[in-house]
Each structure stands twice: as C-alpha cells, then as structure tokens.
Amino acid sequence: MTVLASALDAGSPDFAANRDAMLGRLAELDAEHAKAVGGGGPTYVERHRGRGKLLARERIELLLDPDSPFLELSPLAAWGSEYPVGAGTVTGIGVIEGTECMVTANDPTVRGGASNPWTLRKALRANEIALRNRLPLVNLVESGGADLPSQKEVFIPGGALFRDLTRLSAAGIPTVSVVFGNSTAGGAYVPGMSDHVVMVKERSKVFLGGPPLVKMATGEESDDESLGGAEMHARTSGLADHLAVDEPDALRLARRIVARLRWDKRGPAPSPYAPPPRYDQEELLGIVPGDLKVPFDPREVIARVVDDSAFDEFKPLYGTSLATGWANVHGYPVGILANAQGVLFSAESQKATQFIQLANQRDIPLLFLHNTTGYMVGREYEQGGIIKHGAMMINAVSNSRVPHISVLMGASYGAGHYGMCGRAYDPRFLFSWPSAKAAVMGPQQLAGVLSIVARQSAAAKGQPYDEDTDAAVRAMVEQQIESESLPMFLSGRLYDDGVIDPRDTRTVLGLCLSAVHSAPVEGARGYGVYRM
Template sequence: MTVLPSSLDPADPDYATHRAAMLDKLTELETEHGKALAGGGEKYVERHKKRGKLLARERIELLIDPDTPFLELSPLAAWGSDYHVGAAMVCGIGTVSGVECLITANDPTVRGGASNPWTLKKAFRAHEIGHANRLPSIHLVESGGADLPSQKEIFIPGGALFKHLTQSSAAGIPTVAVVFGNSTAGGAYVPGMCDHVIMVKERAKVFLGGPPLVKMATGEESDDESLGGAEMHARTSGLADYLAADEPDALHQARRVVARLNWRKTHTDPDPVSVQPPKYDPDELLGIVPGDLKVPFDPREVIARIVDGSDFDEFKPLYGSSLATGWAALHGYPVGILANAQGVLFSEESQKAAQFIQLANQRDIPLLFLHNTTGYMVGKEYEQGGIIKHGAMMINAVSNSKVPHLSVLMGASYGAGHYGMCGRAYDPRFLFAWPSAKSAVMGPQQLAGVLSIVARQSAAAKGKPYDDEADAALRAMVEQQIESESLPMFLSGRLYDDGVIDPRDTRTVLGLCLSAIHTAPVEGARGGFGVFRM
C-alpha cells in the first residue's frame, strides 16, 4: 500500500480560517440553491399542488429507486440572468429499476414549464452527458413549449433537442417520455420522438396547436381532450403507449418500462464491500483551500480524503513537482489523477502530464483533473526553454485522449492552464467546482494590471500625459468585474460546470460519475495524438 501521509492539523489557526471561509461560501451556495428549489415561488407552487399535481422533484423522487441518490446537474443554470435560477428544469442522474438513467423534468411552477434560452442550454448539456455515457433518458414532461418572448434565442437552435432524441434512439440508447400536463407546439415532439411514451389520463395534453390556434388556422372547433388528450392518443392516434390513471401510476409504469429494457452496463460495478474508505476524515476537506488562492496548498491532502484507502501511487514524484500525477481507485474504479500542486505549470509538468495521459489511454483508465493553476509559466527563460511547445504537448494529449475525463475546480483555474487541465471546452464527461474555485483568462489583478500597462504605453507613444487617477479607477473597476465573473456561481449559471458542490461530497459525486461513465465502454486512444513538438 502507498498510503498518503497527511500533515493537515485541524488545530492549526490557518486551518480554522480556511474552514470558516469555506463554510461562509457554502452558506451562500445553499441560499442560491434554495432559489432553484423554490421554483416559481410560493404562489405558483401552491396553485400547482391544488390541482393535485406533484412537483418536479417529487416526481423524480417517486421515479428513482428508494434510498438511492440523485445526482442533480446544473442546478444553478441561469443564475445571474433575468430567468429563474434552475432554468425551469430539473435534470440529473438517478437509478430507476436498477438502471442508471439521465432524468429531466420540466418545472411547471416556472412560467408553466416553458423553455427559455437557459433551459435549452441545460437540456443540451444533459443530452451530452447521457449520450457520452450511454444512459437511458427519462423525460418528465409538462411544458407549454418555448417561452415566446425569448423565441428568437430558442426556435432555431432548439430544434436540436429533437435531433438529439432521435440520435440517442438510433444509437440504441432508450428514451422514455412521461407526460403529466401540457406538451404543446414544439414540446409535442418530445413524446413524438421518444421510444416509449406514458400519458396521464385527463391531464396530459399533447398537440402541435391548441384549440385557439386550430380555430385561427382552420376555423375548426375542438376541445383539449379530443384534440390532444391522453385517452385520445392511447385509443386513436397511437402516440401514447401506456395510459396512466394518475401521476404515481405513470411513474410506476415508467419504472416498469425501464425494468423491461434489458439494459446492461458495459462494466461490472466493483463490489462495494471490498472498497476501502479514505484513511482521513472527508470533513477536513473544508480547511484545505486558503481563502486567498495566491497561497499554495498540497493537493495530496485532497487526494488522501477522496480515494480508496488514501492509497495513491505517485508517478514521477521528483520531476515536475508542481503537478502531482498518479494512480488510485475511487469507489473501486481505477483512476489516473492530475492535481496542481503549486499553481504554475512549467515545461517539466507539461511533459509529465502528456506522458501520464498517454499511459492512462494505453491502460483504459479514466482521468481525474484537480484544478488549482494560474496557468503556464511566462518569462524570457521559460519562453526560451520551450514552454509554448511543452504546454501545447499537454493540451494536445488532453484534446486527443479518449478515456473519460472528470474535472474538479478546487482553487484557481486560469489561462491556458484551465485548458491543459481539461476545462469545459475539452469535453470532460463531468466538471464540478468547489465554492472556493475561480476561473478566468487570468487573475483580476493581473488582468487589470495588463490593461493599465497597455494604456500607459499607448499614452507615452502618443506623447500624452497619463491620468493616474483615472487609471486607478479603471483598475479597480476591472478587478471588481473580473472577480465577479470568475466566481463559481457566475460560471455555473452559464453551465460552464455541472454544479458547485460541497467539498465533503466530492468522493460521493465522483463515485456516482464513475459509475455512470462505466455504463459505456471505457477505451483509450491508441496513437492518434497528432504531432507532439519536442
């Protein structure tokens, strides 16, 4: 065993300071998550309940297996925008009749479940996750279609939702729609393009155009039930495969459909009895990351609290020491880990990372990236030493690696270091952030300073005096802007991650992700990395 030692001292004043700062951030995060949980607000929640309907999360709770977790994804979508936090949709991964499934549920308490631009982005991200990991998808539908005032941002790209459903079906990934209420206009194509459709009697309404539109377009008089009611679709049109008596019955029937899918994972899950927990208390993860991200911390303290038995076989520990690389297991699944140790990536770290990524691909082992980097090192010595080609080598390896990638932003994730450590643009299967994380093109002070230097040089070149007072004001404004735009809730609101998580939940979240990943084949690249500039 290569059990990691720990020098973390919970009695240390610095630890207490770091922990207090993290707990404050978690309190802020809980408040923002509460906005998503509140849906459209008390008035609309009560109205929905008085109609005898379940809330979106209540439907999910009845759908998934008892006492099993639900990994909610993108709960802060639309944060900081003009739309409700959560984007009128709940999505995540849960186990249904023993099968891990991607689940999406419209929230009808938010503008009748209508889709806004952020709903669309959230649905697209959900599809990416489901398709890449070959997860059957279950769509709990109650939506009035597009949010019409924002149709210009929805209509044209929104058609891809239906394309995604048919592509999943063509790939042999089952799709199930359960319709609880309105599913109108474009929303009618969700059940229309799913493999299996369940509708709730006297509640589900599925039509391309409702009675008023039909009257305007054709002059025909009709009512909801004859035009698009559940019983009509079950008896006449054939759109409904199953007619449910009520919502619980619909969810029970959905569970039966999944049970009959004959769906099997590509990999056998590890025996949970044989999995050893970490040797150190995961609660201590709260006190590791400093409030000031300029202060370095040892990522091995994090690794020791998330991997099985705190057992970590470090690769090249004496070379490129500001990047820790090595092999471990997490909930019984093998992983290769790359974790920033001192923030900056030098040539040695870049070359080590590229080799390590190639090894993981040869062995078909998923990779976990733990971010705390200010980017690749700059300066004459490092430019002459080849930092560009070595950084490019690492980014090349990450770009063309075929094994699944997981990313967790613990601290800083700036510049091209964010790319080399498999940021959002490099298609990690899942990417989560801690409340302590920050991500931007560079740190706020550095960015403001660069703009100041450029402006000062421009004034000197024109022979004009430089206004230092205006410069100070500009720097302060830019620093404040970049600071606010680099915070995890801002980034999560734009779906640049799949959620901001409590550090203590990291092992559980990663375990759920690894289980989902192993539904699909895990196969690395055999060559095909392109040209590595040496």
C-alpha cells in the same frame, strides 16, 4: 500500495480560517439552491398543488429507487440572468429499477414549464451526458413549449433537443417520456420522438397546435381532449403507449418500462474492495485557503477522496508542481492530475503528456483537480519551449479518449484551464468547489496588463497619463473579473455541472465514475503530431 501521510493540522488557525471561509461560501450556495427548489414561488407552487399535481422533484423522488442517490446537475443554471435560478427544469442522474438513468423534469410552477434559453442549454447538456455515457433518458414532461418572449434565442437552437432524441434512439439508448400536462407546439415532438410514451388520463395534452391556434389556422372548432388528450392518443393516434390513471401510476409505468430494458453496463465493474479514506472528509473544508495565491498540497485532498487514501505517485521528483498518480475511487481505477503549486512549467507539461498517454493505453479514466494560474511565462521559459510543451499537454488532453472528470478546487486560469481539461475540452463531468475561480487570468493581473498597455499607448502618443483614471479603471476591472470568475457565475452559465460541497467530492466522483462505466471505457491509441 502507498498510503498518503497527512500533514494537515486541523487545530491550526489557518485551517480554522479556511474552514470558516468555506462554510460562508456554502451558506451562500445553499441560499441559491433554495431558490431553484422553490420553483416559481409559493403562489404558483400552491396553485399547482391545488390541481392535484406533484412538483418536479416529487415526481423524480417517486420515479427513483427508494433511498437511492440523485446527482442533480446544473442546479444554478441561469443564475445572474433575468431568468429564475434553475432555469425551470431539473436534470440529474438517478437509479430506476437498478439502472442508472438521466432524468429531466420540467418545473411547471416556473412559467408553466416553458423553455427559456438557459432551460434549453441545461436540457442539451443533459442529453449530451446521456449520449456520451450511454444512460437511458427519462423525460418528465409538463411544458407549454418555448417561452415566447425569448423565442429568438430558443427556436432555432431548440431543434437540437429533438435531434438528440433521435440520435439517442439510433445509438440504441432508450428514451422515455412521461407526460403529466401540456406538451404543446414543438414540445409535442418530445413524446413524438421518444421510444416509450406514458400519458396521464385527463391530464396530458399533446398537440402541435392548441384549440385557439387550430381555430386561427383552419377555422376548425375543437377541444383539448379530442385534439390532444391522453385517451385520444392512447386509443386513436397511437402516440401514447401507456395510459396512466394518475401521476403515481404514470411513474410506476415508467419504472416498469426501465425494468424491462434489461440495460447492461459496458464498462468494467469496480473492485469490491473499496475501503473509505483514512482521513476525515470534514477536513476537506479547511484545506483551500481563502486567498488562492497561497499554495496548498492537493495530496491532502486526494488522501480524503480516494479508497484507503492510497495513491501511487508517478514521477514524484520531476515536475513537482503537478502531482500525478494512480488510485481508486469507490473501486474504480483513476489516474489523477492535481496542481500542487499552481504554475505549469515545461517539466510538468511533459510529465502530464506521458501520464495521459499511459492512462489511455491502460483504459483508465482521468481525474483533474484544478488549482493552476496557467503555464509559466518569461524569457527563460519561452526560450525553454514552454509553448510547445504546453501544446503537448493540451494535445494529449484533446485527443485522450478515456473519460475525464474535472474538479475546480482553487484557481483555474488561462491555458492551464485548458490543459487541465476545462469545459471546452469536453470532460464527461466538471464540478466546482465554492472556493474555485476560473478566468483568462487573475483579476489583478488582468487589470495590470490593461494598465501597462494604456501607459504604453499614452507614451507612444506623447500624452500625459492620468493616474487617477488608471486607478479607477483598475479597480473597476478587478471587481468585474473577480465577479465573473466566481463559481456561481460560471455555474449559472453551465460552464460546470454544479458547485459541490467539498465533503461530497468522493460521493460525487463515485456516482460519476459509475455513470461513465455504463459505456465502454477505451483509450486513444494514437495522437497528433507533437512538437519535440
């Protein structure tokens, strides 16, 4: 075991400046999270409470084991769009009767819980996590169905929600629906396709078409209860498996259903020896510089995240701008790839490829800590084979079968984002720090490239080049790319699973590692063709 020695000076001006910048970003993040927690606003929250109903997060709190953690996912979904922050739904991983489950809850204070395009994307991501990690899915339902003004973006892809429920069930992963209010139109298929259904007396309403639609379609007069009430479904249609007297009773029944699943974890158990890091996690606030062009040592992060700050580095003298090695987090073994100086050269790419293969042979999950500007460019590096060596690393990441978890700490640009297992490479989980940025390249580089291309075009046509226009365009492009590479923008589009406080990194990783071990942890035994 090799305990990392820290060279971090928590009393330095640089540390203080980094910490202040991070705390400022965290304050901005808290303000956006408050919008999601606030739901549809005070008026609609009070109206909902006036009907004797619990809020979405209150339902989740009663559902979960007392004092157990809840890892909320995609809380900033829809940020920067025309829809409310949070997308009118809450998703996350929590413990019910000792069993880790994926939990989703409609927020009925936001347009009656109706699904907009971002609600759909968020729910589909939750279903994907449940399927890949073998987590029982519990849906807390109260939704009027699709948000009709956005139906063109919801209706066709929305069918995947029902597909996912049937695929989860077919894979032997339990699905539970607890219906608190409306579950109408397409939403009626959520309980209809779940393994277990709980409805609340005089509250639940589940029908393909409500009384007005039935009247228009068939001329039949009907009322909510006879058409789709909880007692009707419990006594007549058989859609309800359990009839609850009120919301707390419904959540009690859901907990009993999960308890009776006798669900087991298929991955290896963690080591009982999991001492905390030897360094203060508060110090994670001051490691990443405000200017991402300034390098930082990711080992300072690793030392404050892994068990006992122990890290057995692999090839420490080769490909030194990428740190690779073995560690434990909350008793779970992990292989870590962490960018040290930003740029990935041929040596780093080959080192990463070998390391990823070793992790797959040993069935060890991989943790990617991002701070990369991408693969090195230039004549020397092109002639040295950077394309084929970068392709080797991307091949290894693409075909690796052990669980991957990515954390964006700093820059994550270009193909380096891919090689370090960005969103398109299907990590089980991906989180960002408030300091992170992700884009095809840095704002100044991208604006500069466009400027060079424009100059060459003007020269080829024999036209004069307008320097004032060039400066204005460059400034505009830099501002656009800067805003589009920030973590809240990316998280709003579900390009990560949430922006987290750096101090929570170890806890978040522990929850994720526990979740991925609900499924078997098995590595790939073969790869595609590598260009040598």
